[in-house]
Amino acid sequence: MQFNRPFMEGGKVRRRIRIYDCRSKNGEKVNQEMLETSGLDFKGFIKLLHRTFGIRSNETFVLATTDRAVLDSKIFDELQDDSTLHLLKQKHQALAAATEENINFTPHYDTLIQSGTYEYWASRGQNPLPYSLAELIDNALSATAKNQGVRKIEIRMMFDDTLGKPAMIVLDNGCGMTSKQLKNWAVYRLSKFTRDVGSYGSEDEGYVRPDPVPRSLNSDISFFGVGGKQAVFHIGDSVRMISKPYGSPDVHEMVISKQDFEKKVKNKEDVYSGIIRNRKPGDLSHVKTNDERFLHNLIQEESGKENFTAVVITGVFPDHIAFLKQDIKVWTRQLAEVYHYYIHGVNGKEMRDSSADSDCHPEIKIMISLRDKPPVVMDLREVENDIQTMYIKSAVDTFEFKATTAQDGGTVDGLIRYHPFLYDRETYPEDPNAVQVSEFDWCAQSKGVKELAECYSRISGVLFTDDRFPVSTNKLTFMELELKLKHRDTFFTRIVKGQKQRGNIQKDFTQWLKNCHQKWDKQVKFLNFKKTITRTEL
Amino acid sequence: MQFNRPFMEGGKVRRRIRIYDCRSKNGEKVNQEMLETSGLDFKGFIKLLHRTFGIRSNETFVLATTDRAVLDSKIFDELQDDSTLHLLKQKHQALAAATEENINFTPHYDTLIQSGTYEYWASRGQNPLPYSLAELIDNALSATAKNQGVRKIEIRMMFDDTLGKPAMIVLDNGCGMTSKQLKNWAVYRLSKFTRDVGSYGSEDEGYVRPDPVPRSLNSDISFFGVGGKQAVFHIGDSVRMISKPYGSPDVHEMVISKQDFEKKVKNKEDVYSGIIRNRKPGDLSHVKTNDERFLHNLIQEESGKENFTAVVITGVFPDHIAFLKQDIKVWTRQLAEVYHYYIHGVNGKEMRDSSADSDCHPEIKIMISLRDKPPVVMDLREVENDIQTMYIKSAVDTFEFKATTAQDGGTVDGLIRYHPFLYDRETYPEDPNAVQVSEFDWCAQSKGVKELAECYSRISGVLFTDDRFPVSTNKLTFMELELKLKHRDTFFTRIVKGQKQRGNIQKDFTQWLKNCHQKWDKQVKFLNFKKTITRTEL
Ligand SMILES: Nc1ncnc2c1ncn2[C@@H]1O[C@H](COP(=O)(O)OP(=O)(O)OP(=O)(O)O)[C@@H](O)[C@H]1O
Ligand SMILES: Nc1ncnc2c1ncn2[C@@H]1O[C@H](COP(=O)(O)OP(=O)(O)OP(=O)(O)O)[C@@H](O)[C@H]1O
Ligand SMILES: [Mg+2]
Ligand SMILES: [Mg+2]
Secondary structure, X not given: OOOOOOEEEOOEEEOEEEEEEOOOOOOOOOEEEEEEOOOOOHHHHHHHHHHHHOOOOOOOXXXXXXXXXXXXXXXXXXXXXXXXEEEEOOOOOOOOOOEEEEXXXXXXXHHHHOHHHHXXXXXXXXXXXXXXHHHXXXXXXXXXXXXXXXXXXXXXXXXXXXXXXOEEEEEEOOOOOOHHHHHHHHOOOOOOOOOOXXXXXXXXXXXXXXXXXXXXXXXXXXXXXXXXXXXXXXXXXXXXXXXXXXXXOOEEEEEEEHHHHHHHHHXXXXXXXXXXXXXXXXXXXXXXXXXXXXXXXXXHHHHHOOOEEEEEEEOOOHHHHHHHHHOHHHHHHHHHHXXXXXXXXXXXXXXXXXXXXXXXXXOEEEEEEEEOOOOEEEEHHHOOOOHHHHHHHHOOEXXXXXXXXXXXXXXXXXXXXXXXXXXXXXXXXXXXXXXXXXXXXXXXXXXXXXXXXXHHHHEEEEXXXXXXXXXXXXXXXXXXXXXXXXXXXXXXXXXXXXXXXOOOHHHHHHHHHHHHHHHHOEEOOOOOOOOOOOOOOO | OOOOOOEEEOOEEEOEEXXXXXXOOOOOOOEEEEEEOOOOOHHHHHHHHHHHHOOOOOOOOEEEEOOXXXXXXXXXXXXXXXXXXXXXXXXXXXXXXXXXXXXXXXXXXXXXXXXXHHHOOOOOOOOOHHHHHHHHHHHHHHHOOOOOOOEEEEEEEEOOHHHOOOEEEEEEOOOOOOHHHHHHHHOXXXXXXXXXXXXXXXXXXXXXXXXXXXXXXXXXXXXXXOHHHHHHHHHOOEEEEEEEOOOOOOEEEEEEEHHHHHHHHHOOOOOOEEEEEEXXXXXXXXXXOHHHOHHHHHHHHHHHOOOEEEEEEEOOOHHHHHHHHHOHHHHHHHHHHHOHHHHHOOOOOOOOOOOOOOOOOOOEEEEEEEEOOOOEEEEHHHOOOOHHHHHHHHOOEEEEEEEEOOOOOOEEEEEEEXXXXXXXXXXXXXXXXXXXXXXXXXXXXXXXXXXXXXXXXXXXXXXXXXXXXXXXXXXXXXXXXXXXXXXXXOEEEEEEOOEEEOOOHHHHHHHHHHHHHHHHOEEOOOOOOXXXXXXXXX
């Protein structure tokens, strides 16, 4: 049940009850009165009722809730401020005229707490934990999009008892949040598109669509205003957001927790009221409990930082802790796959170690550290076996293209790679997660040349979409990508060295495939077999 | 942005502003005051500030928001009740001591409006409209679960201009909602498990798990407190709920609409406040606009009914109207598939026309009517080509089993059907939607006998799960069904005529398959060919 904020006046809680006099005849206007009942017991209330509606002392009447429960002192005590009652002649009398009752239907706090629990399962049968971490990384990527220097995102797992209760921290050196933005963080479904704009200077100036960048890696990956909440409450049951916005001397801090929601319901307080603490960097005077010892270091680090955001999740569910510790190889590989082109640049992980970043964008560093025995520290770039890396490693040639959808002008950059047959085996990497790449007419086997039949299974593909392609709220599925790409008005062009090529893409593609086949596939065929020579000289 | 209900006292809006005096030195306690500013202009407010904090007339100070925006009359005018300000020595001064600011983070109304838009896409690439209708049918099935007589659910599409603007009505003769239950309908994420109980008599007595019934068709299909809202706002932009609860003389009615939300935001009112209208059945005095002419008939029908619920959706999106009209065959088949065992009984659509219902449960009638030119009226039972019907029709034998999961004691009833090869073709029905049935070890081809290889593709399966198997919020995917069923501790038993059979299920299944093959598959083989006889006598 939801509770209104109790109506206070002069420090006193008021309780006003609206009463409709339904004893009147058909057609007559219903008389209604608002009675102030604070301080009154049931008897006193009934007296007031008699006075207000001029009920004669010998008259019989029934006072009932709008659900026809006859009032007694117990029900009277439970009535909330702004309740509505019916004054009736008889219990089952029809309502000659309609009455109106004020209600409040504020969403239950499970809107925040439960939002992720089921959604993450909707798309795949896997453990969705890496995807919830991805939501937090997405947010950090957005926040660091305008960084001048390195963009640093750290996932710290504080699972060592000496640090307090288990906690997970996602820390970034992005633009941070003003106190107003921090409040907005907590507002479920408040998306960047619907956010209030133009209020006093400190808030952003409404949503501005970013300029196109190669492969749409613009970090513009927030849409719904649900991701952060979905993620943190999927991981644990409490979150402490700590943020220092760019250009401000203050750190803003806020805690939202399941326990707090429960407490507020119990005390009949407004569940969505909260507190933001504004303080100077490094001020840890509010950290009192030993459970949160890990906060000491975190807050002490603040002093050196211009701006940052730390998402501190506590009450981490034991299953998650086990998975995070034991399957660290699994989920870091999944993350390395999701963010491959962010951490390695638009061309992906280069096999030759080129430390000079070719595309001149600030480097993105995603660090994972597990404070446990033994501790683990790693850079997501070190992962060697994510499927993108494997595709890149085994590819010998690429075919680039761009697709433009007719209706809305969305663009998709695409890349097809060739993985040749070498001597005794296919080099096509096996994908442990079997990601599906949609097939287009022009590169579909069915339309291809017979002699190249086997080559169609030697290609892998990767797509980069712009913001015209909506994803589902859990960001695991594109909603209409396939439909849109297969639309007959969608236009495909081959790209060579960044330049659009005129010509028929199906023909170009088939030619490319043929070249690949001739140049790269090494089928061992023993031609011109003569005889077996036994080498005796060895 | 969210707005608090303006603080009213004696009919006057109040605006209280909390001010922290941050001019104090390190270590000193910060002085804070709450100032009542209604009726004050900026100048008057600054005067009050001087008085309250004893600011000397020649003293320099800065008054700023917690986001360090220096106050001017424009910002002052925009401040909400319960705002917090900092009184500083200098604009960039550090906060010697922390301050606390009250915030409110009530979810944005898109929580209701947008909840379905993306979710429905998460699981399948199809038009999700039938699944949103299914949410409303689910609710109606729950509501009619205890009906004595026929359980009637009607989907009425009022797309004829003469009836007003396009509207969609889902009507059931179930238990209806009290005014309190109707309010709870609107509370997002208020599930049956978390609902307030024990309040004055009229509300249910908390959630009681229903007794097991064959194939778990107990209509206990509400879990999250989101389905109804997700569905109606996926279909249109406004909903009118009309309900008469069992045993009450009153009809309760409520409207929630996107326009109304927008209006409230504009007027800085609480977006989640609403009105329930309590009235007698048949009272249509509140229906004023021609747009809703279709309400006349609906409300006039009320008089004959003991209890009912009508979900009236308006602002139906044009794409949906087109789909509903043109593809009526498609979506009624999908619904007939989803509710096959509800509308035809636990054994499914019997091919012989047995009007006597074998399981003695009240009949479930789902009617579809399209008020258009020409009108369409149909009973979902008439659908002949839903995939379940096709499976049943072409099956020659069945193998029943029950699975029990070890950890939580969930049960799954299963049915495998055999679709034989007949003369020149397979009789296995083609499923237009390619639903996947999870395979179990004991009926997997890989483990089977070689000679039966082809028979493994002649079986179809259907599973009935109990409430121990959670589904995703859009109810399109089981979250862990496959995992749980494949768990090595999950126990399978064959069922024959309702009785559990001892024995090895893999052996039993293989034997069954062999029998089916021998008995039913008719491969045309021309054995003992001798010669071609030309029949001359014809
Ligand atoms: N690390 C961060 N640094 C700065 N601002 C952040 C950070 N994380 C979140 N925010 C702010 O909080 C808002 C809410 O985040 P949240 O992830 O809940 O929703 P979203 O990113 O807007 O949408 P989506 O549902 O697509 O994730 C963001 O839009 C952003 O303004
Ligand atoms: N047709 C109906 N008749 C009676 N009560 C209804 C009807 N439809 C909805 N309700 C009530 O409103 C509540 C909210 O419905 P809603 O579909 O939004 O959520 P839910 O059914 O509780 O959960 P889910 O998200 O699984 O659908 C229901 O639990 C039920 O009490
Ligand atoms: Mg986000
Ligand atoms: Mg429901």
